Amino acid sequence: MAEITTVHYLVVAAALFIIGTIGVLTRRNVVIILMSIELILNAVNLNLVAFSRLYGLQGQVFSIFVITDAAAEAAVGLGIIIAFFRNKETVNVDEVDLLKW
């Protein structure tokens, strides 16, 4: 069978990225939107590690930094969700219009 090349990994990462983007754009539940952002960050990580197989260790070091950022983003985002749910009793993003006008 055909050998697995870097492009195969890039295509899988692109598919995960697109699925995450669709989730961010279409869902109403803000918890699911944060999970979709995690999917997007993971797609980027897969790209970085796939290229680190070609060019050296830098990609893996950067993927560690991306994982750190994802942890920070999840902690702050979920804190915002808890504060928001306490005030409005909902987690739907289209009902958040306090800053609109």
Added chain:
Amino acid sequence: MNPVATTFFFYSLALAAIVSAIAVITRRNPVHAALSLIVTLLSLAGFYLMLYAPFVAAVQILLYAGGIVVLFLFVIMLINLEQNVREYQFNKQWIVGTIAALALGGLLFFVYRTGRGAFPSVFYQGYRGLEADNTQRIGIALYGQYMLPFEIASLLLLVAIVGAVVMAKKRI
């Protein structure tokens, strides 16, 4: 040691990752979505092992599947989602959003298809065998060449901790 059955493992992991990623964005119940997210993250850890990055694979399992998804599940249990599960799950502009994202995906696939020759088809051979001391090399890089970004990342985590406490606390 040469890898065995790479093609079979690659397509199995790709199928698991993409099917569970679709489940993440389509499930009505957020708990099911979080559990599907774990499957996606574990498949990606398998990809990292296939790419000779065992340290990143271990960090992926420990930090993502063990840390971040548990945080998600805690928050899902803290907020009462029973009413939300009965509501309509997609917003009004979902058709436009899906079409735009799929157009971006088509563009990416077109670029990969036409630019396939630009990527080296075989893996860098001098890199083979370095996976034995992969963790050691990443540690040396983090504390040598990437010292400043590493310290900035620790500062970012401190700020995130303080920010999360300030956000979630009722009364400061």
